[in-house]
Amino acid sequence: MTDHRTATQEEWQAERDELLAEEKEHTRRADELAEKRRALPWVPIEKEYELETADGTRSLADLFDGRSQLLIYHFMFGPSYEAGCPTCSSMVDGVDGLLPHLHARDVTMALVSRAPLEKLLAFRERLGWSVPWASSANSDFNFDFGASFHEEEMRAGMPPEDQLPPIAARNAKETGTDLVSYISEMFGATAFKLEDGVVYKTYATTGRGVEFLMGYYWILDRMSKGRDEDGAFQTWIRRHDEYGQEETA
Amino acid sequence: MPEHRVGTQEEWQAERDELLKEEKELTHRGDEVTKKRQALPWVPVEKDYSFETVDGTKSLADLFDERGQLMIYHFMFGPDWTGGCPVCSSIADTFAPQAPHMNARDTTLIFSSRGPVDKLEAYRQRMGWGIPWVSAETDFHRDIGFFYTEEELKPFLESGKIPPTVTQNAEMCGTTEAGYVAEGPGLSVYALDDGTVYRTYVTTARGLEGPSMAYYQLLDRTPAGRNEPPDEPLWVRRHDEY
Numbered sequence: 001m002t003d004h005r006t007a008t009q010e011e012w013q014a015e016r017d018e019l020l021a022e023e024k025e026h027t028r029r030a031d032e033l034a035e036k037r038r039a040l041p042w043v044p045i046e047k048e049y050e051l052e053t054a055d056g057t058r059s060l061a062d063l064f065d066g067r068s069q070l071l072i073y074h075f076m077f078g079p080s081y082e083a084g085c086p087t088c089s090s091m092v093d094g095v096d097g098l099l100p101h102l103h104a105r106d107v108t109m110a111l112v113s114r115a116p117l118e119k120l121l122a123f124r125e126r127l128g129w130s131v132p133w134a135s136s137a138n139s140d141f142n143f144d145f146g147a148s149f150h151e152e153e154m155r156a157g158m159p160p161e162d163q164l165p166p167i168a169a170r171n172a173k174e175t176g177t178d179l180v181s182y183i184s185e186m187f188g189a190t191a192f193k194l195e196d197g198v199v200y201k202t203y204a205t206t207g208r209g210v211e212f213l214m215g216y217y218w219i220l221d222r223m224s225k226g227r228d229e230d231g232a233f234q235t236w237i238r239r240h241d242e243y244g245q246e247e248t249a
Numbered sequence: 250m251p252e253h254r255v256g257t258q259e260e261w262q263a264e265r266d267e268l269l270k271e272e273k274e275l276t277h278r279g280d281e282v283t284k285k286r287q288a289l290p291w292v293p294v295e296k297d298y299s300f301e302t303v304d305g306t307k308s309l310a311d312l313f314d315e316r317g318q319l320m321i322y323h324f325m326f327g328p329d330w331t332g333g334c335p336v337c338s339s340i341a342d343t344f345a346p347q348a349p350h351m352n353a354r355d356t357t358l359i360f361s362s363r364g365p366v367d368k369l370e371a372y373r374q375r376m377g378w379g380i381p382w383v384s385a386e387t388d389f390h391r392d393i394g395f396f397y398t399e400e401e402l403k404p405f406l407e408s409g410k411i412p413p414t415v416t417q418n419a420e421m422c423g424t425t426e427a428g429y430v431a432e433g434p435g436l437s438v439y440a441l442d443d444g445t446v447y448r449t450y451v452t453t454a455r456g457l458e459g460p461s462m463a464y465y466q467l468l469d470r471t472p473a474g475r476n477e478p479p480d481e482p483l484w485v486r487r488h489d490e491y
Contacts, residue, residue, distance in 0.1 A: 001442075001443060001445075002291060002440070002442035002443060002445065002447065004290075004291050004440075004442070004447070005290045005291070006290055006291050006292070006293060006447065007290030007291070007292055008292065009292050011290060012289065012290055012291075012292045012448075015289055015290065016289060016450075016451070019282070019285050019286065019289065020456075022282055022285065023282060023452075023456060024455070026275070026278055026279060026282055027455050027456075027458070027459075029275055029278070030275060030469070033268070033271055033272060033275055034469040034470075034474060035474075036268055036271065037268065037469070037470060038472060038473075038474055039254075040256075040261060040264055040265060040268065041253075041254045041255055041256025041260055041261050041264065042251065042253050042254070042255050042256070042261075042472075043255070043256060043257065043258050043261045044255060068473075069471045069472055069473060071467060071470065071471060090350055093346045093347070093349075093350070094343070094346055094347060094463055095463070095467070096346065097342045097343075097345065097346050097488070098339075098342055098343065098463060098464045098467070100486075100488040100489075100491050101339055101342065101464045101485065101488065102464060102467060102468075103491065104484055104485075104486065104491050105464075105468055105471075105473070105475075105476065105484065106473060107467070107468065107471050107473075109467070189470065191470050191471050191472065193251075193253075193472045195251045195253075196250075196251070198251075200251070200253075200255070201261070202471075202472045203265075203470050203471075203472075204265070205272075205470070208273070208276050209269075209272060209276075211276070212463075212466035212467065212469070212470065213463075213466070213467075215343060215346075215347050215460075215463045216347050216350040216351060216354070218459045218460040218461075218463070218466075219320060219344075219347060219351060219356070219358070219460045219461075220351075220354060220356070221279070221283040221286070221459075221460070222283075222286060222320070222436065222438055222450050222452070222460050223318045223320065223354075223356055223438060223449075223450075224287060224291070224318060224438070224440045224449045224450075225287075225317075225318060225354075225355065226283060226284075226287050228354065236353055236354065237350065237353075238353065240346075240349040240350070243349055243352070243353050
């Protein structure tokens with residue numbers, strides 16, 4: 001026998017029907033927030049950014065690639081990293097196979113990071129992704145969109161190390177850099193619209209706001225054990241080709 | 250100038266900060282609903298279902314593949330169909346890349362359909378999904394409400410109100426409207442404890458959007474949103490057919 005409460009199908013169904021009412025309410029509330037997001041004002045982006053891509057130097061408008069909407073994921077891969085952030089990598093796993101569906105809805109998805117382009121492209125090839133990835137190494141793009149911080153500012157403003165969540169030190173090690181360099185990069189998503197040649201920022205999010213890209217959490221939230229992270233969030237996440245390997249000492 | 254309202258960064262930030270409060274509230278509400286899901290009682294599955302797989306006939310307990318949790322997506326692919334449901338295929342695009350992460354969390358993800366295993370396997374290879382796909386006996390889908398009889402469907406089929414998406418998808422699957430809606434999409438979730446299989450959660454309809462239609466989460470953050478007029482057939486195609 002299990003320690004969990006058991007029931008007949010009929011007892012289960014009665015409780016499930018109650019919960020369904022709450023799930024529906026949550027879905028509709030999410031619909032309302034999606035509408036509110038779309039009602040936010042658009043901010044024209046007046047600064048020119050030079051972004052390095054596999055096809056050469058491109059502007060932000062070029063990244064739309066013929067579509068009118070662009071969703072950028074700010075992937076944590078700083079100049080001193082040897083490999084991309086494992087948690088960011090797990091998000092790209094979920095998105096990469098959805099690109100044809102997004103394109104069909106006039107949405108281009110791209111990653112932007114501050115590491116040099118060749119590092120990004122080599123890592124992309126290793127993980128088997130096809131999503132476009134641009135380097136902002138030669139522009140202020142990451143700093144302007146809250147995706148990078150200057151290390152000296154970070155060092156001065158950061159909380160004591162023991163107050164950072166365990167994932168920070170772990171991912172610093174896994175990306176082959178030091179803690180300050182690791183957290184000087186920031187994850188987040190920014191949505192843009194291109195209209196009459198002008199690029200507008202329409203939406204941006206970070207923190208738990210990026211869970212919309214973490215499909216595994218949406219699944220685990222339906223499993224009996226849930227996320228099962230015991231306070232140490234994300235520390236179980238590996239790059240998809242690294243599961244089952246021994247932890248490096 | 251766009252027809253949409255334009256603002257400065259400061260104006261945007263002020264409105265975005267207000268919205269952030271509501272987003273956080275929704276996230277926390279989602280955490281509460283998750284806790285309630287986990288508090289549902291478990292129902293022991295006493296019937297012996299059998300499944301045809303590329304590795305032979307298996308029981309429901311076998312499908313856990315030595316893990317403690319199992320999530321099954323009931324993929325609409327009837328015995329006579331020539332291809333899988335396009336929307337289910339987009340759902341599989343969401344699930345397939347999550348398999349390594351799920352396995353690391355003691356969870357096996359599989360698809361189950363009523364179609365024969367050789368058809369399922371050929372389609373799986375075409376679409377490039379690395380997730381096991383089993384052929385189930387009808388009762389397995391029927392018992393949790395993911396297969397309907399002709400008699401049950403009669404009022405719907407004779408209503409004259411068949412949505413254009415049903416007509417379109419039936420054609421894409423090489424079946425009739427009646428054949429298409431006989432299969433139901435859905436998720437069923439199980440735990441294996443001390444040798445007994447328990448059903449812990451079941452969902453369908455918009456309950457599938459969160460766990461299995463990740464593109465909607467992305468579209469909900471874009472300026473145009475989902476943009477799905479109800480009188481038009483759904484835009485979703487198989488990923489190799491756009």
